[in-house]
Amino acid sequence: MTEPLTTSAAEQQALATRLGQALTANHWTVAAAESCTGGGIAAAITDIPGSSGWFGYGLVTYSNDAKVRMLGVPEQMLIQNGAVSESVVRAMAEGAARISGADLAIAVSGVAGPEGGSEEKPVGTVWLGWAYRRGEALLSDAHLHRFEGDRAAVRGQTVTAALQQLLALTTGGKTTV
Numbered sequence: 001m002t003e004p005l006t007t008s009a010a011e012q013q014a015l016a017t018r019l020g021q022a023l024t025a026n027h028w029t030v031a032a033a034e035s036c037t038g039g040g041i042a043a044a045i046t047d048i049p050g051s052s053g054w055f056g057y058g059l060v061t062y063s064n065d066a067k068v069r070m071l072g073v074p075e076q077m078l079i080q081n082g083a084v085s086e087s088v089v090r091a092m093a094e095g096a097a098r099i100s101g102a103d104l105a106i107a108v109s110g111v112a113g114p115e116g117g118s119e120e121k122p123v124g125t126v127w128l129g130w131a132y133r134r135g136e137a138l139l140s141d142a143h144l145h146r147f148e149g150d151r152a153a154v155r156g157q158t159v160t161a162a163l164q165q166l167l168a169l170t171t172g173g174k175t176t177v
Contacts, residue, residue: 005147005164007156012044015163019045022170023054023104030166031057031100033071033092035083036110036126038062040159057100061092071095083109084121089129090140097131097138104169105131106162110145112154124148126158128165 023030032041032055042058045051059070064083067073073091081087092107110126117123129142143165147157167173 005157005160007153007160012156012160012163013047015160015167016044016048016051019163019167019170020048020051020054022167026103026170028103028170029054029056029100031055031059031096031102031105032162033059033061033096033105033107035060035062035067035092035108036112037108037155037158037162040155041106041108041162044159044163057096057102059096059099067092070099072098082121084111084125084127085109086127086129086142086144089127089142090131093129093131093142094138094140097133103133104166106166107131108158108162110147110154110158112151112158114151122146124154126154126161128158128161130165130169132169 034041039060045055061067061070064078068075071092072095077087089107089109093105096105107129111117111121111123113123124147126145127142131140147154
């Protein structure tokens with residue numbers, strides 16, 4: 001199991017503030033494609049004054065149809081792997097980066113609970129994916145998290161993990177949290 005992450009608004013605000021400073025210093029922008037967090041990442045980011053200078057797109061793609069229509073996730077990928085999978089979050093992040101033109105994009109899809117889990121993907125299973133530009137190339141990666149707690153705790157930990165990952169990517173830190 002993943003270590004429980006703080007879900008406090010103060011910690012998320014501190015992470016988002018540091019993220020904004022790093023993005024501004026690098027002259028980068030960021031976008032988010034969210035499923036299980038329902039806009040929580042975008043909310044944490046836009047709580048920061050001046051975030052419009054480095055954040056322009058927050059896409060809530062809760063349904064599979066939204067992932068296909070808004071982000072270009074291949075329908076066959078969703079059928080074969082399910083929405084909570086490495087391939088889907090990578091495709092979500094790549095889609096968010098493509099449509100927004102952002103230098104960096106984050107995507108999340110998971111099982112927040114209390115229902116919807118399975119033996120293979122229990123409640124608390126969250127895939128976090130990211131895409132970033134390297135020259136003309138758009139590269140992506142993803143990491144599996146297994147959070148504990150109720151729906152609010154899983155969603156809060158996912159927002160924190162996403163902010164930590166974005167900060168690591170913008171500051172040259174480790175790339176998985």
